[in-house]
Amino acid sequence: MFDDDDLIMISALQHYCFCPRQCALIHVEQVWSENRLTAEGRLMHERAHEEGGESRGDVRIARAVMLRSFRLGLIGMADVVEFHRLKDGRWQPFPVEYKHGKPKADDCDKVQLCAQAICLEEMMNVKIPGGALFYGKTRRRLDVAFDENLRLETESIVQQTHELISSGRTPPPVYEKRCESCSLLEGCLPKKMQKKRSVKAYLSRMLSDP
Numbered sequence: 001m002f003d004d005d006d007l008i009m010i011s012a013l014q015h016y017c018f019c020p021r022q023c024a025l026i027h028v029e030q031v032w033s034e035n036r037l038t039a040e041g042r043l044m045h046e047r048a049h050e051e052g053g054e055s056r057g058d059v060r061i062a063r064a065v066m067l068r069s070f071r072l073g074l075i076g077m078a079d080v081v082e083f084h085r086l087k088d089g090r091w092q093p094f095p096v097e098y099k100h101g102k103p104k105a106d107d108c109d110k111v112q113l114c115a116q117a118i119c120l121e122e123m124m125n126v127k128i129p130g131g132a133l134f135y136g137k138t139r140r141r142l143d144v145a146f147d148e149n150l151r152l153e154t155e156s157i158v159q160q161t162h163e164l165i166s167s168g169r170t171p172p173p174v175y176e177k178r179c180e181s182c183s184l185l186e187g188c189l190p191k192k193m194q195k196k197r198s199v200k201a202y203l204s205r206m207l208s209d210p
């Protein structure tokens with residue numbers, strides 16, 4: 001169990017999945033820089049939060065719901081939590097996360113949503129079998145099942161993210177395609193830093209060779 005002081009942001013999981021260095025720059029070094037993609041994403045979240053709660057038949061909608069899990073050491077906010085009325089009259093929570101782009105090949109968005117569900121489960125003492133991701137670019141909702149594999153993957157990423165943040169160390173940059181959409185590209189300079197590291201490694205190899 002974690003203490004209040006050791007909770008990390010659920011958003012850190014998304015940053016870790018995207019790039020551990022980005023995660024450390026934001027959550028260890030407190031660097032943040034906004035680019036077009038993050039600004040559009042932020043506006044989309046703000047719009048989702050501003051719309052207020054509502055009821056539609058057997059569905060109640062709550063927005064900007066605070067979340068935390070002392071078991072996993074997480075804190076954050078869900079864009080939307082729907083409550084679906086079940087046949088026995090109980091209300092089943094169903095988290096919905098708004099994403100600016102389109103569905104991705106990796107599981108990063110699903111991991112973030114699953115972490116939200118695990119927080120809700122702990123807070124409400126219920127089991128949550130599924131939720132949904134809403135993508136702004138496709139205007140489509142993608143249903144996500146919180147199965148055993150996704151839960152294990154989520155808990156593993158939570159653990160790795162905790163280890164990274166508590167180590168206080170920022171990994172060196174590795175230039176990849178993802179860097180072109182990274183809001184920290186200008187400050188991170190992955191191509192330049194990588195080159196510097198290879199020259200340093202080359203010199204140290206040369207000097208240590210007999």
Ligand code: SF4
Pocket residue numbers: 018019020021022025173174175176178179182183184185188189190
């Ligand atoms: S520019 Fe690339 S290496 Fe640097 S933080 Fe962003 S994704 Fe990571």
